[in-house]
Amino acid sequence: MDIKDIIKPENKVYGKSPVLTDNIMHYCPGCSHGTVHKLIAEVIDEMGIQDKTIGISPVGCSVFAYNYLDIDWQQAAHGRAPALATATKRLCPDKYVFTYQGDGDLASIGTAEIIHACNRGENIVVIFINNAIYGMTGGQMAPTTLLGQVTATTPYGRRADLNGFPLKITELIAQLEGTCYVTRQSVQNAASARKTKKAIRKAFENSAMNKGTSFVEVVCTCNSNWKLSPVKANQWMVENMFPFYPLGDMKDR
Amino acid sequence: MAEKILMKGNEAIARAAIHCGCDGYFGYPITPQSEVMETLMEEMPWETTGMVVLQAESETSSINMLYGGASCGKRVMTSSSSPGISLMCEGISYLAGAELPCLVVNVVRGGPGLGTIQPGQGDYFQMVKGGGHGDYKCIVLAPASAQDMYDFVSKAFDLAFKYRTPAIILSDGVIGQMMEKVEMSEQKPRWTDEEIKKNSPWACTGKTNDRKQNIITSLALDAAVHEKLNERLQAKYKKMEEEDVLFDSYMTEDAEHLLVAYGSMSRICQSVVETARENGIKLGLLRPITLFPFANKEIDRLVPQLKSIMSVELSAGQMVEDVRLVVNGRIPVNFYGRLGGIVPSPEEVYEAFVKSIK
Amino acid sequence: MALKGAIVVDTEKCKGCGICESNCPTKTIGISTEVNGKGYPFAYMANPDACTGCTNCATVCPDSVITVYRVKI
Known part of the structure; x- marks a missing residue:
């Protein structure tokens, strides 16, 4: 069978989500942000909620998330996205409101905002990208940087006595009464990406049912700052991050 | 009523x-x-x-x-x-x-x-x-x-x-x-x-097919774009100065001396003006209501008839700098203030005013 | 019944990260030696006959540049 006979509109089984814009992403080749953006776009499209969704982008590499998902966006000050989301959801209860935050934004400078938004049980979705490093500023230590991990500010590896311990913030969040769904996922292969998409979908559905805060951590790579190829970075993540940040649901009620 | x-x-x-x-x-x-x-x-x-x-x-x-x-x-x-x-x-x-x-x-x-x-x-x-x-x-x-x-x-x-x-x-x-x-x-x-969509078409009300996405951000990495944003902000501030300055005047028409005070201090200064008038001193009070935009034009208009101005504040002297900018050295601009949460009495301010014009 | 697939890569938007290639179960995908307008190599069907249209490549593609087609034969 000729390829031309296969490549016909009626045979299309997968393509770019219509909720994604045509802008070329500024992310480095192989960056997980793009994959997670795509999964969110697909969920918004499949739920038919493009006109009801408001995204809140952080400070960090994904500050420009608004260039890629064709919805209304607010760009927050560093760490404050959950505060924006709180007011947005309370003032516009018919909307789906989600924050998209990296580990520096959510687990370092924005710790108070995320803990309290989750503890109040705001009916929002939190997408938490954990790649154990600061991306945009050039690879400095994040709160989630692993012990021994080399970064621009831990050039000899993170040491507990000097730099403290990596923060399992998702485990903390799972303890809070206000959260209804807390899960840790990844996107390094098709199976994991499909699971993450299901988790994101469940989180959005929870928010419509006013069940409380849904929190989806996605363990991701930052191959540029890890100084690995995209494929090697995925391997490093599986070998080093998953043992410390084990995947799976921590809470689902 | x-x-x-x-x-x-x-x-x-x-x-x-x-x-x-x-x-x-x-x-x-x-x-x-x-x-x-x-x-x-x-x-x-x-x-x-x-x-x-x-x-x-x-x-x-x-x-x-x-x-x-x-x-x-x-x-x-x-x-x-x-x-x-x-x-x-x-x-x-x-x-x-x-x-x-x-x-x-x-x-x-x-x-x-x-x-x-x-x-x-x-x-x-x-x-x-x-x-x-x-x-x-x-x-x-x-x-x-x-x-x-x-x-x-x-x-x-x-x-x-x-x-x-x-x-x-x-x-x-x-x-x-x-x-x-x-x-x-x-x-x-x-x-x-509906009113929000009409009053604020820029707002995040949900992206519908009839419009482009609304993005609320202060970020503009392109220097040319960012300069334009800043110029737009500055144009707004200029417009405020032209259209929305608010102030109250008390006995300024024939005033030879002027107190400038806002908020709680403006009320105390009203008593000071009355005391001065009883003592034959032509004192007036300008109370800026908008501190930005500031009553620059009104102060400028009054300067030719004035011998001195005193700014009275619960501070070490902050608004007085704006008054001095307008006056630009034409007449003395004095200051009286108390700190630490102490609110001066009208008598105290009057005394300071009299001292300032001697 | 067998499945026959094909992919179309938006080569100008592809950054040649290779994640699709590493996720392709039939080794259909390769990364080009030539580069696009941005200077990136890009994904292509190096072994088109092997494609089953499983969509794994497009699912993991961070830049959403892959469209997948599939027929039953």
Whole structure:
């Protein structure tokens, strides 16, 4: 069978989500942000909620998330996205409101905002990208940087006595009464990406049912700052991050 | 005419918020303004107008809740006092940069640092000159009575939405805590979703097929784009100076000397003017109501008839710098102020004034 | 019944990260030696006959540049 006979509109089984814009992403080749953006776009499209969704982008590499998902966006000050989301959801209860935050934004400078938004049980979705490093500023230590991990500010590896311990913030969040769904996922292969998409979908559905805060951590790579190829970075993540940040649901009620 | 009811200035802020159709209040307790949120919680406006009231985990969160609410075209406000406002200044800069309307009430106490819970006017620089990072200014209204506290809430929202910028009510512990009779307006409805879409087509109301996505951001990495944004902000500030300067004059027509004072100090200075007149001194009072935009033109107009000006403040001398900028050396500009939360008596100010013209 | 697939890569938007290649169960995908307008190599069907249209490549593609087609034969 000729390829031309296969490549016909009626045979299309997968393509770019219509909720994604045509802008070329500024992310480095192989960056997980793009994959997670795509999964969110697909969920918004499949739920038919493009006109009801408001995204809140952080400070960090994904500050420009608004260039890629064709919805209304607010760009927050560093760490404050959950505060924006709180007011947005309370003032516009018919909307789906989600924050998209990296580990520096959510687990370092924005710790108070995320803990309290989750503890109040705001009916929002939190997408938490954990790649154990600061991306945009050039690879400095994040709160989630692993012990021994080399970064621009831990050039000899993170040491507990000097730099403290990596923060399992998702485990903390799972303890809070206000959260209804807390899960840790990844996107390094098709199976994991499909699971993450299901988790994101469940989180959005929870928010419509006013069940409380849904929190989806996605363990991701930052191959540029890890100084690995995209494929090697995925391997490093599986070998080093998953043992410390084990995947799976921590809470689902 | 509606009945006048006795209340604290802070209470007046809360009641005005409900009555003018405010959509949301987000705040954190701090003396001397905690009555604002306490009154709102007692009134439970979510049961009547649908107004959201939330005690946030910090001032930082409060101001960023305003950013979220304002992004949706909602009329949102917070209140705090000096140390809390310092924490909010990051957020106010973002609100100004993203061109978001909102209302921030600062019931000023003495500083710096934790300072004192007694009244002060030492936040003039912070509020009038920007406060956070970058080239921005907020509209600043200075109430001098509980009635002003009430009336300025609605006025501040109107100006904030006219210019898409944060508006500040710069009060102080005297005005916030004192009880006066206040005449209240009738309840106005909150804006409907349709009105929000019409009044604020830039707001995050959900991206529909008939329009492009609305993005609320203060970020512009392209220098040319960012310069344009800044020029647009500066043009707004210029327009404010042309169209929205507010001030009160008291016996300035024939004045040979002028006191300039705002907020609680303007009331004390009114007594000082009366004492001076009784003693045959032609003293007048200019009370700036908007501190930005400032009454530059009015001061400039008065300078030729004046022999001296004295700025009277509960600070070490902040507004006096703006007065001096206008006067530009043409006549002496003197200053009298008390610090640490001490409010001077009219006699004390009169004495200082007489000394200044000798 | 067998499945026959094919992919179309938006080569100008592809950054040649290779994640699709590493996720392709039939080793259909290769990364070009030539580069696009941005200077990136790009994904292509190096072994088109092997494609089953499983969509794994497009699912993991961070830049959403892969469209997948599939027929039953």
